[in-house]
Amino acid sequence: MVIINPAYVDVDLRAEAEKLGIPAGNLGMSKPRAMRSYADVEELIPEAKWPELAAAKKAKGGGTSKLITWILNQQNEGSCVGNSETQAHQIMQARTFGKSRVTKLSACSAYQLIGSGPNSGADVGDALDRGCDTGIIPLDTPENRALFGNIVMPPTGFYTKRPAGWEPIAAQFRFDEHLVIQNRNALISALLRDRPVCVGRAGHSIVYVEVIFDGSTMYVLYVNSWGQWGIAAGDFSYGFGLDSMRLIDQSADWCYTPGSIIVPDHIATAA
Amino acid sequence: MTRENLSSLLRYAAVALAFYALGGGKGCDVTPWVPTPPVPPTPVVVPGPRQLIVFYQQETATTPWTDTVTDLQSSKYFAEHSHPAPLIVDLDSKDSKGQPSPVVTKWQSEITGIPPPIVLVVDAATKKLVLKESVPPDAKADAVLAVLKKGGG
Numbered sequence: 001m002v003i004i005n006p007a008y009v010d011v012d013l014r015a016e017a018e019k020l021g022i023p024a025g026n027l028g029m030s031k032p033r034a035m036r037s038y039a040d041v042e043e044l045i046p047e048a049k050w051p052e053l054a055a056a057k058k059a060k061g062g063g064t065s066k067l068i069t070w071i072l073n074q075q076n077e078g079s080c081v082g083n084s085e086t087q088a089h090q091i092m093q094a095r096t097f098g099k100s101r102v103t104k105l106s107a108c109s110a111y112q113l114i115g116s117g118p119n120s121g122a123d124v125g126d127a128l129d130r131g132c133d134t135g136i137i138p139l140d141t142p143e144n145r146a147l148f149g150n151i152v153m154p155p156t157g158f159y160t161k162r163p164a165g166w167e168p169i170a171a172q173f174r175f176d177e178h179l180v181i182q183n184r185n186a187l188i189s190a191l192l193r194d195r196p197v198c199v200g201r202a203g204h205s206i207v208y209v210e211v212i213f214d215g216s217t218m219y220v221l222y223v224n225s226w227g228q229w230g231i232a233a234g235d236f237s238y239g240f241g242l243d244s245m246r247l248i249d250q251s252a253d254w255c256y257t258p259g260s261i262i263v264p265d266h267i268a269t270a271a
Numbered sequence: 272m273t274r275e276n277l278s279s280l281l282r283y284a285a286v287a288l289a290f291y292a293l294g295g296g297k298g299c300d301v302t303p304w305v306p307t308p309p310v311p312p313t314p315v316v317v318p319g320p321r322q323l324i325v326f327y328q329q330e331t332a333t334t335p336w337t338d339t340v341t342d343l344q345s346s347k348y349f350a351e352h353s354h355p356a357p358l359i360v361d362l363d364s365k366d367s368k369g370q371p372s373p374v375v376t377k378w379q380s381e382i383t384g385i386p387p388p389i390v391l392v393v394d395a396a397t398k399k400l401v402l403k404e405s406v407p408p409d410a411k412a413d414a415v416l417a418v419l420k421k422g423g424g
Contacts, residue, residue, distance in 0.1 A: 096358070
């Protein structure tokens with residue numbers, strides 16, 4: 001159960017990042033994008049039903065936060081946008097193939113495609129574009145080396161050389177169906193349907209995962225990419241923060257949610 | 272045979288013919304005896320590790336169903352019973368070349384015509400299908416786990 005700690009509610013993530021020596025990484029939207037909108041595809045859940053649906057998830061010990069398998073750590077790079085894209089993909093893997101089958105991915109490989117330097121930051125819309133058309137290279141772990149050989153990369157290190165022949169492997173870790181969200185009702189509806197939502201706000205990008213009510217006050221729980229920072233949720237004792245309505249509305253201005261992912265080759269053989 | 276006897280026999284024959292002509296003899300037909308085929312024995316489901324595969328339609332996924340997916344994927348039941356994690360796959364999912372996912376195509380013949388969500392229980396060792404069932408679009412995780420248990424999981 002999430003315990004609301006005021007120290008991690010409506011955190012000024014830009015100021016907090018500065019304090020922690022992490023460059024601001026969310027550049028906002030550099031160009032408009034015409035994409036399918038969540039509100040056009042799925043029925044919005046009436047606001048009157050939000051508390052009841054959120055309470056039902058709380059009673060079961062949470063929703064999407066339970067599918068998080070790893071709290072990412074961008075360290076001192078401005079790669080939050082690549083990290084949120086990577087976290088969202090891993091959540092979708094857990095939803096589709098199970099937590100034990102999640103292929104950890106290299107956020108650095110995602111960020112290289114959208115940033116111009118380790119501290120340049122990136123555009124959340126670019127992350128969605130590359131997440132759909134190019135994909136993310138697996139993280140350098142023994143399990144991934146067994147599956148993908150040398151086509152792996154570290155979690156950070158903007159100037160790390162991409163391994164030769166990375167394209168077909170990264171292509172297996174792409175988003176397929178995805179939708180953009182541009183208002184609060186669509187954002188909350190998507191979250192109540194257990195979709196992770198990648199947002200960029202106040203110079204930082206995070207993944208919204210759950211709607212929580214404390215009495216009549218609504219919060220959205222997000223997973224950050226700052227390692228051992230924040231409050232407990234899901235299987236972790238750290239990694240999460242909360243936004244209240246003011247910041248939820250800022251985030252809802254433009255964000256995206258993956259609906260399905262490409263099925264990697266090694267999963268096909270498991271069936 | 273006397274004339275009276277012959278006349279009553281003819282009357283009887285006429286009545287009997289009329290009775291059959293009007294269909295009154297139905298139900299009295301003597302059908303040849305056909306031996307009842309033996310009832311095939313119900314296959315014994317040997318419990319063991321099972322791969323649960325659930326096919327659903329993302330476009331029509333309801334709030335209860337998305338809850339069910341999360342509940343299944345965060346359930347400890349699978350690990351506790353030595354089952355691999357469930358595969359819960361959108362019927363429209365694709366592989367990296369943009370083709371229909373092999374997870375779907377492999378089982379296409381088994382699931383065609385069955386309304387989603389469709390639950391397949393597959394023997395994890397032999398990869399043979401043990402059981403398939405359609406569940407309601409608002410089925411809870413317990414209902415899906417009940418199918419798994421019925422299939423030896």
